[in-house]
Amino acid sequence: MATEGDESVTGASPRKRADAVRNEKALLDAAAAVFVTSGVEAPVRDIAARAGVGTGTIYRHFPTRADLIIAVYRHQVDACAEAGPALLASSATPHAALGRWIDLFVDFLVTKRGLAGVLQPDNAGFDTLHAYFLDRLVPVCNQLLGAAADAGEIRPGMDAYELMRGVGNLCIGADSDPNYDARRLVELLIAGLLRRG
Structure with missing residues (x-):
């Protein structure tokens, strides 16, 4: 009953x-x-x-604040991962989808500003989050790069991890120097992937 x-x-x-x-x-x-x-x-x-x-x-x-930061980090990783296929389906070209996704990735990098100060690299939680980041985002970036290469827009063989690492490096220090426009440099990087002629 x-x-x-x-x-x-x-x-x-x-x-x-x-x-x-x-x-x-x-x-x-x-x-x-x-x-x-x-x-x-x-x-x-x-x-x-x-x-x-x-x-x-x-x-x-x-x-705890660490619980909140970890949850935000995972939430943002998931949102960024889920956006990739949606952008690929809705953008005019795969390269345009890649550019829009990289823009979201830059937003994510800005959002997680200060995370390292809360979770030190020797903390097991930090390693788990970094592995989650790679497991979720590298395949999405690979999918976008593959689609752009298959469409003949970019040269084949671009490594997703290498690209994401490069974007991350361009974003370092952007929050502490108002004269440094990391987003503009990232846009130039993505534009530079296009095949000419």
């Missing part, structure tokens, strides 16, 4: 889970936006205000 709490009868639990997922996504989006403008040490109250919730809600989901 079904009881009042039986989710097969009430359907409440699945809806609650969907609401919880939606709320967590809103918190992570808000935190990512605040991290971009204020860094990862931004006050939790700023993140709560942007998300339209109380600070207690954030602490219920993410008990």
